[in-house]
Amino acid sequence: MQLNQESSGSLFDLACVRSRPCGLRLSGPPPGQGAGCGTRTHDRRFSADLSTDSLATVPLTPPEKYYCRKMTLRRLDSCQEQRIPLVPSKRTRKRTRPEPKYTEMTMIPERPSEPRAFFTKKLGARIEHRKHLLLRRRWLVDLMVSVALIGIALMILENELYYMDASEKDSSVSVMLKLFVTLSTAILLVAICLYYHTGAEIKMLDAKVDDPLAVTPVTTWLLLLIELAVCAVHPFPGDIWVWMEDIEGGKDKVHIDGILSVLMMFRFYLVGRFLVVHSPILTDQSTQTIAAVSHVKISMSFVFKAAMASNPGKVVAFTMLFMFSMSVWAMRTCELYYTNLSDARSFYQSLWLSAITFLTVGYGDLTPMTHCGRFIAIVTGLMGLASTALLVAVMAKKLEQTRPEKYVYNYLSLIHLENKRKNAAADVVKYAIKVYILRKQYERERTKGNRVNLSYASWRLSNAIRTTRSTRVQRSNLEEARVGLTEVSQQVSQTQSLISMLATTQGQILDKLTDLQGRLGYREEEITETEEEEAEDGEVETEVDHD
Numbered sequence: 001m002q003l004n005q006e007s008s009g010s011l012f013d014l015a016c017v018r019s020r021p022c023g024l025r026l027s028g029p030p031p032g033q034g035a036g037c038g039t040r041t042h043d044r045r046f047s048a049d050l051s052t053d054s055l056a057t058v059p060l061t062p063p064e065k066y067y068c069r070k071m072t073l074r075r076l077d078s079c080q081e082q083r084i085p086l087v088p089s090k091r092t093r094k095r096t097r098p099e100p101k102y103t104e105m106t107m108i109p110e111r112p113s114e115p116r117a118f119f120t121k122k123l124g125a126r127i128e129h130r131k132h133l134l135l136r137r138r139w140l141v142d143l144m145v146s147v148a149l150i151g152i153a154l155m156i157l158e159n160e161l162y163y164m165d166a167s168e169k170d171s172s173v174s175v176m177l178k179l180f181v182t183l184s185t186a187i188l189l190v191a192i193c194l195y196y197h198t199g200a201e202i203k204m205l206d207a208k209v210d211d212p213l214a215v216t217p218v219t220t221w222l223l224l225l226i227e228l229a230v231c232a233v234h235p236f237p238g239d240i241w242v243w244m245e246d247i248e249g250g251k252d253k254v255h256i257d258g259i260l261s262v263l264m265m266f267r268f269y270l271v272g273r274f275l276v277v278h279s280p281i282l283t284d285q286s287t288q289t290i291a292a293v294s295h296v297k298i299s300m301s302f303v304f305k306a307a308m309a310s311n312p313g314k315v316v317a318f319t320m321l322f323m324f325s326m327s328v329w330a331m332r333t334c335e336l337y338y339t340n341l342s343d344a345r346s347f348y349q350s351l352w353l354s355a356i357t358f359l360t361v362g363y364g365d366l367t368p369m370t371h372c373g374r375f376i377a378i379v380t381g382l383m384g385l386a387s388t389a390l391l392v393a394v395m396a397k398k399l400e401q402t403r404p405e406k407y408v409y410n411y412l413s414l415i416h417l418e419n420k421r422k423n424a425a426a427d428v429v430k431y432a433i434k435v436y437i438l439r440k441q442y443e444r445e446r447t448k449g450n451r452v453n454l455s456y457a458s459w460r461l462s463n464a465i466r467t468t469r470s471t472r473v474q475r476s477n478l479e480e481a482r483v484g485l486t487e488v489s490q491q492v493s494q495t496q497s498l499i500s501m502l503a504t505t506q507g508q509i510l511d512k513l514t515d516l517q518g519r520l521g522y523r524e525e526e527i528t529e530t531e532e533e534e535a536e537d538g539e540v541e542t543e544v545d546h547d
Contacts, residue, residue, distance in 0.1 A: 130205055137198045138277045144191045145274040148231070148267040151184035155235060155261055156329075162257075163336055169239035169255065178237040185234045188267075192231060196224050233263045244338070247371065258337030259372055262330045268322075272300050279303045312394040320387040327354040327380040334372035353377070358384040413478055421471040427464035431457050 158177040161167045167174050203215035235257040242256045281303060307315050332350035339346075353366045357380045368374045401409065434457045442450040 126205055130202060133198055133202050133205065134277075137195060137202070140191050140195045140198060141270075141273055141277045144188055144195065145270045147184045147188045147191065148270050151181045151188070151234065152264060152267060154181050154184070155264055158235070159257070159261055159333065169257065175237050178235055181234050182237060185232060188231050189228055192224070192227050196220070230263075230266050230269075233260055233266075235260045235264070245371075246338070247369065247374075254338055258333055261333055262372060262376065265326055265330060268326065272304075276300045276303045279306075281306055308390075308394075312397060316387070316390045316394050319390065323380075323383040323387060324354060324358055327358060327376060327383065330376045331368070331373055331380070334368070334370050334376055338370040338372060354380055357381050358387075360384050360388070410478060414475065417471050417475045417478070421468060421475070424464050424467035424471060428461065428468060431461035431464055435461055 154177050158167075158174055158181075161173065162169065200212045200216055200220075204210065204212060207215050209215060240256045241253050243251050244254050245251050304315075328347075328350050331354050332346050335350060336346050349366055353368070356363055356366075357377050360381060368377050435454065438450060438454040438457050442454050
């Protein structure tokens with residue numbers, strides 16, 4: 001199909017950005033061999049070959065440095081009225097005007113952008129995809145905890161063999177165990193990276209974005225680096241010695257495996273993550289649906305609070321026992337590696353030292369002999385403070401009255417105060433009358449007995465008045481303190497009943513007013529008719545009189 005200037009009404013518009021190729025493929029003779037539209041040839045023809053594969057080849061003017069313009073092909077009479085899409089650059093344009101050469105321009109259709117998958121998913125598909133991501137994250141957490149516990153178990157086994165002099169650090173058994181520990185550490189680091197990647201996918205799905213950087217704040221990257229640094233610590237294969245300063249200021253060459261073994265125990269934080277992903281709160285289908293459509297974050301703190309609310313005693317007991325066991329083992333490891341204590345003696349001394357440090361007693365009969373032991377003592381004291389705070393919170397919650405107990409106690413207290421107030425009011429009346437009678441007797445007979453009786457009756461009257469006032473104040477304070485959801489609901493119900501009664505009364509009053517208005521209107525009509533009849537009768541009588 002050929003398009004030229006004689007084709008009536010042919011229009012081809014191409015919008016481009018300056019100095020960009022705009023998806024055009026240019027080919028032709030080298031620059032400087034053509035002329036622009038400035039020539040005086042007015043019968044120039046532009047042809048375009050449109051093939052079936054949506055590619056158009058248009059012969060155009062010289063191929064210097066081209067800039068995209070708007071191209072219009074329609075019936076024109078002069079070249080000055082034509083708008084040519086490609087013009088030569090002013091920097092390379094030459095004054096010579098040789099025989100016009102044309103350059104072929106092939107239009108390449110742009111590839112349509114792929115739709116964003118997350119934006120096109122409906123709510124059901126998103127929930128299903130989120131369920132698969134949660135299952136994957138749970139599997140990764142199981143892998144992380146399993147590998148971490150296996151590595152800690154192998155590390156403890158290697159250390160115990162070293163304590164019992166069953167193997168040395170450079171023996172084949174120790175090297176093999178450490179190699180397995182290193183392999184488990186590598187798997188653990190990879191699993192941690194995949195865990196954070198899965199978490200980013202879940203956040204992308206919830207936020208409906210396809211850029212992981214948009215849902216990954218700086219704190220997440222910092223947490224990832226911290227976890228990698230914590231989990232990467234482990235005893236390395238071989239017999240590694242370092243120079244270390246003791247608490248007396250001297251230096252000695254010791255094994256580095258003791259410090260690395262103690263720091264490796266920090267991997268137990270993964271147990272908390274394991275409890276979170278296997279908690280019924282997170283594995284419930286309704287929880288997944290709510291988390292997909294809301295912004296509630298179900299994290300480790302949320303699950304811990306829920307466990308503290310449901311089983312506070314078990315949670316506190318397990319936490320204290322776990323922390324104390326870790327402290328004992330770490331203290332024993334530090335003292336055995338860097339002191340001359342025997343295996344049996346170090347266990348009992350570490351147990352006693354950890355106990356008095358964990359309970360924040362600190363008798364002072366035993367103290368750590370190494371810097372590592374002092375570090376463990378500080379951590380043990382902090383864990384003891386945290387456990388004590390949890391224990392106090394649980395005890396306070398257990399000793400607190402429940403809502404039914406509070407209602408019963410408040411009801412009984414109100415009854416007691418009401419009876420006390422009535423008795424005090426009766427005493428006020430009784431002793432007021434008695435004081436009046438005794439005063440009259442004392443005025444008649446001013447004896448010592450009458451004066452004592454009058455003073456005693458006046459004192460009892462003052463006490464009765466004071467008791468009446470105090471019970472009234474206590475009753476008001478108790479009524480203010482016992483306001484709860486039940487009282488609020490009762491007050492709301494009473495208010496609604498009062499409003500309904502007022503609305504009914506108002507309707508009745510309006511009906512009565514309407515009835516009165518009708519009767520008044522009827523009476524006014526009767527009075528008007530009577531006046532008209534009287535006026536007519538008067539006119540008739542006047543006419544009769546005139547006759």
